[in-house]
Amino acid sequence: MEFLFQPWPWYITGPLIALILFLLYYLGKSFGVSSNLETLCALGGAGNFLEYFKFDWKKNSWNLVFLVGAVLGGFISYQWLTPNEAIALSAATIQDLSTLGFENIGTSFLPDEIFSIDSLLTVKGFFILLIAGFLVGFGARYAGGCTSGHAIVGLSNLEFPSLISVIGFFIGGVFMTWIILPILF
Amino acid sequence: MRYLKFLLVGILFGIILSKGEVISWYRIYEMFKFQSFHMFGVIGSTVAIGIFLMILFKKGIIKTYWNDTIRVAPKRKGISRNLLGGTIFGLGWALAGACPGPMFILLGRGSIAIGIVILGALIGAFSYHSVKSKLPH
Numbered sequence: 001m002e003f004l005f006q007p008w009p010w011y012i013t014g015p016l017i018a019l020i021l022f023l024l025y026y027l028g029k030s031f032g033v034s035s036n037l038e039t040l041c042a043l044g045g046a047g048n049f050l051e052y053f054k055f056d057w058k059k060n061s062w063n064l065v066f067l068v069g070a071v072l073g074g075f076i077s078y079q080w081l082t083p084n085e086a087i088a089l090s091a092a093t094i095q096d097l098s099t100l101g102f103e104n105i106g107t108s109f110l111p112d113e114i115f116s117i118d119s120l121l122t123v124k125g126f127f128i129l130l131i132a133g134f135l136v137g138f139g140a141r142y143a144g145g146c147t148s149g150h151a152i153v154g155l156s157n158l159e160f161p162s163l164i165s166v167i168g169f170f171i172g173g174v175f176m177t178w179i180i181l182p183i184l185f
Numbered sequence: 186m187r188y189l190k191f192l193l194v195g196i197l198f199g200i201i202l203s204k205g206e207v208i209s210w211y212r213i214y215e216m217f218k219f220q221s222f223h224m225f226g227v228i229g230s231t232v233a234i235g236i237f238l239m240i241l242f243k244k245g246i247i248k249t250y251w252n253d254t255i256r257v258a259p260k261r262k263g264i265s266r267n268l269l270g271g272t273i274f275g276l277g278w279a280l281a282g283a284c285p286g287p288m289f290i291l292l293g294r295g296s297i298a299i300g301i302v303i304l305g306a307l308i309g310a311f312s313y314h315s316v317k318s319k320l321p322h
Binding site: 004007008009010011012013014015016017018019020021022023024025026027028029030033034036037038040041044046049050052053061062063065066067068069070071072073074075076077078081082087089090092093096097105106109110111114115116117119120126128129130131132133134135136137138139140141142143144145146147148149150151152153154155156157158159160161162164165166167168169170171172173174175176177178180181 | 188190191192193194195196197198199200201202203204205206207208209210211212213214215216217218220221222223224225226227228229230231232233234235236238239242247249250251253255257258259260261262263264266267268269270271272273274275276277278279280281282283284285286288289290291292293294295296297298299301302303304305306307308309310311312313314315317320
């Protein structure tokens with residue numbers, strides 16, 4: 001039981017994500033989270049504005065149910081399985097973030113500097129969150145997949161388009177982390 | 186009832202990504218700074234097993250529960266689509282510290298701010314389809 005309350009190392013987490021991959025295909029489906037964004041748009045009535053969203057969202061309802069499960073899984077782990085959220089970050093990461101002015105680094109999963117209510121209620125903070133989400137949603141649908149569809153399924157299936165996408169993920173991620181974050185904070 | 190199994194797999198997914206700290210903004214920052222092996226180990230070991238699974242699917246050694254052959258849909262080709270889309274996604278992934286799965290898992294932890302990120306992601310997905318005819322693919 002003690003194991004359930006500790007953070008899991010990569011060599012436990014990675015193989016368990018592969019188990020999710022296996023289960024979804026075994027159940028006759030696929031593994032791709034970002035297509036849910038389109039299903040949710042269609043569900044929300046986006047079909048009234050764009051022809052594309054007039055598809056029958058019900059055929060993807062299994063994936064929405066999977067997504068609801070993910071929300072519940074987050075709730076369950078937060079309520080009962082994570083007595084302490086402290087993350088064993090590398091010393092270099094803590095050093096870099098304190099240079100940017102971050103405090104309480106790694107004491108919980110999300111930094112207050114971006115995710116606290118106080119940050120959310122500033123114009124800058126609100127737009128950082130909204131634009132971050134916009135880039136994820138726009139980019140994932142442009143590339144035709146996110147971390148699950150491209151980095152996990154695509155790379156596993158030795159897909160060249162996924163390799164190009166993952167290279168893109170890192171070009172964008174490195175540019176944001178090394179160049180833009182120090183300007184924002 | 187036929188959807189219950191997907192709910193259970195989703196719950197498992199949410200717990201695994203939480204316990205593995207994959208949903209932490211800090212872990213994504215650390216990954217893009219190349220300062221820890223953690224995230225590379227997570228994704229790398231998933232893909233290593235994934236490659237093995239895909240081979241078993243293709244050879245028909247693993248079939249679905251209903252004994253059907255498992256087919257994995259190919260990804261759409263196009264350097265522009267994958268490189269530009271991927272780069273835009275990466276910018277957002279590093280800023281939000283969360284990709285689509287973790288966003289929803291974090292919602293389950295009661296983060297209101299992540300709700301704004303999800304709203305942005307929905308607007309982003311909608312916007313892509315509004316302008317896609319003008320984009321290189």
